Amino acid sequence: MVTNKRTTIWVMLGCMLLLLQTGCVTTAPNGKEIDEDKVVTAQIRLAKAYIREGQAGLARKPLEKALDYDSRSGEAYSVLAMVNQLEGENELAEKSFRKAIRYSDEPSDVHNNYGAFLYAQSRYEEALKQLDKAASNVHYPKRSYSYQSMGLVALKLGKKEEAKEYFEKGLRLNNRLHKAHLELADILFQEQKYIPAKSHYERFKQLARQNARSLWLGVKIAKVFENNDVVASYGLMLKKMYPGSEELKQYQGLLTNEE
Template sequence: MTLRPALFLLFAALLAGCVSSGNVDPLKTEKGRTEARDAYIQLGLGYLRQGETGKAKVPLKKALELDPSSVDAHAALGLVFQVELEPQLADQHFRRALSIDPRDTRVRNNYGSFLFEQGRYPEALEQFRLASEDNLYSERSWVFENLGMTALKMNDREQARQYFERALRLNRRQPRSLLELALLAYERGEYVPARSYYERFSEVSEQNSRSLLLGIRLAKIFDDRDKAASLGLQLKRLYPGTPEYQQYLSEQ
């Protein structure tokens, strides 16, 4: 079953809340405009989640017609244009949203992710750093993980390690932070901590090509031949065309 009928039901229900008794146009009242704006935003986000970015822009544009200063509408359009590979328009809407409300941590984190995707790492780092200052943000652990990934791109491994550790203090079951810390420890020759992080990663996440190669290397270091062979078979079966599998073959 698709989500489309549910989107229109939601939209209709929200707009229905704008209707009052008599012949008063609900869009003539502040309450009615606000509810209609929010309904349009939810409809646009629903289309975005389905990957229908062209359709998403129509209700989001209507939301901005009702409220040109809507942070959520600008932020949603930023995401839409990011998906559509229109970086200038995405940047414009993210910046507009933050100019309206610089304290919106969710938008700032999304803007940082956009900048990261564009390879604008120093700018992304600054946006994530500002987002991390919000002590009450419910997804703060992911912000620190984003900081860690950005620091890695900037080849600052020690700073990345500190960010990943901070992420795990907020959420000890965060797979990417666990794997990156395992890889960083392995690079430094700290094999016991690397194995600990790797085992914790394996408890909370499925394996990928990077984790399997690391697991093989650690198994060999700790002389666990059966585990090394098992992980090697998984790497061959699941990720035969990856650089990690080619690296694995070169190390045999």
């Protein structure tokens, strides 16, 4: 595994030397011509390789070099925002996101990532605006995920009806959004719309692993449909997989009330 990681980095370093296509050309001190566009691309690829290998700290230097050659590279700023975020440098990350948006020809992906960044900081109104900008681009290939994220933000803001709309929009574009299915199952269950709630829950199970919250929701749905075997099965999973969880306490309380 270590050898493979080193090989990846060396391959990326090798790519930096392959300046075969014409672009903006400068002359190095040794007299050799340098294709600046190729250098920028290679440096960004190297930075991404470092990030993939879990070495985000090493990604900063090639990104700075890329920006030395092209101070208006939206992609370089976008990756730098990721590096700053991974290192907990939130102020620097925000500055990088804003520059990435300013200099990107097509900034939808940056808007989406910036929205996720703001969501993680509980800046929900700002996050919603950024995610909406991404989702509004009908050509953006990840817009379904933007809608899913908008639904999660809307829930944090207490806007349940808006959240439903966002989740449904996302699922119309991509029916494999497991978070959207789980959230809709929960919302619909609360609204006593048990059949569609169960449908979304079953779809969630096909797409993702169960967690404490989903198991407890499964217990409640199964209880409505009087499927006691499923209730017992999910309860056992809660005991084994999530001992001490709030969901297990709720399940145990349910059993106590039935005695």
